[in-house]
Amino acid sequence: MIRIRFHGRGGHGTKTASRVVGTAAFLSGYQAQDSPYYGAERRGAAVVAYTRVDEAPILERGAIDQPDLIVVADETLLDAADAQVLSGQSTASAIFVNAQDAGPLKENFGIAPPVVAVDLTTLTLEILGSASALSSGLAAAAAAMSGIIVQEHFVAALREEFAQLGLEREETEKNVQVGVRVFEQISPVEIHAPSTGMEIEMATVSYENPLLSTPSVLHAGNAEARPTGTWRVERPVVDPDICTRCGLCFVRCPDGAIALDEDGFPVIDYDHCKGCMICQQICPLRAIESKKETRAW
Secondary structure, eight states, rough: OOEEEEEEESOOOHHHHHHHHHHHHHHHTEEEEEEOOOOSSSSTTTEEEEEEEEESOOOOOOOSSSEEEEEEEEEEGGGGTTTTTTTTTOOOOOEEEEEEESHHHHHHHHHSSEEEEEEHHHHHHHHHSSSSHHHHHHHHHHHHHHSSOOOOHHHHHHHHHHTTTTTOOHHHHHHHHHHHHHHHHOOOOOSOOOOOOOOOOOEEEEEOOOOGGOOOOOOOOGGGSSOGGOSSSEEEEEOOOOOOOOOOHHHOOOTTTTOTTSSSEEEETTOOOOOOOOHHOOTTTEEEEEEOOOOOO
């Protein structure tokens, strides 16, 4: 699996870049997953997005803390405390930065992995007339560095994603031009041995008594002395052959007149059951029957 982490600022198109790479990888025959991190949704705030690519189904979810590639849209993020761009750099095979020169970056910020630098801002400004969004160049850098995405599929992904964003054809083709220029400048990076990432462990979930997770008042106090079962007009009767021991009747009984036996089956305290029949209404399998109370008054 190749794990790519994108860092940018609100308005750079960081989320779009991650989507383009995910779509390009999918078009190239890979499994892909891309997801942004939402929080500071305002222009200029530090944002991050993630893309995972693999030949096998991807079972990981959430943030990437052991990236194989880090893509940075703004070099000022390298020392921004809230961005944590260099977190996990020990597993990264390379870091791309939107900058003119890679040399000073390694020295000034203590970057261990190789740094690839391309001035996306100037290139985007030259072709688009504005450098507010850098998604094409960022996606191109990640796609080219990964070494698994061909230019044809990358261009197709750009057009597909920008069409979904509602960009005019002319604007889309300018973005394609930016992407191709960057893609052709960057050589594939040799990705280190796959990082371990998350360990997936399947757990067997056993049946547990609902008392473990139900906030219950278990002390009856003087309520036991008052036989409210005499108020009943209807009597709920549980059919154990249908009951699946889901515990919903136990949880929803407003008077706590239903307990669970040692096997998890509901046991109704008829001395205090008022016959509201909420248990019958809540039972998903209709395992509780309503019978007319025949007690003489």
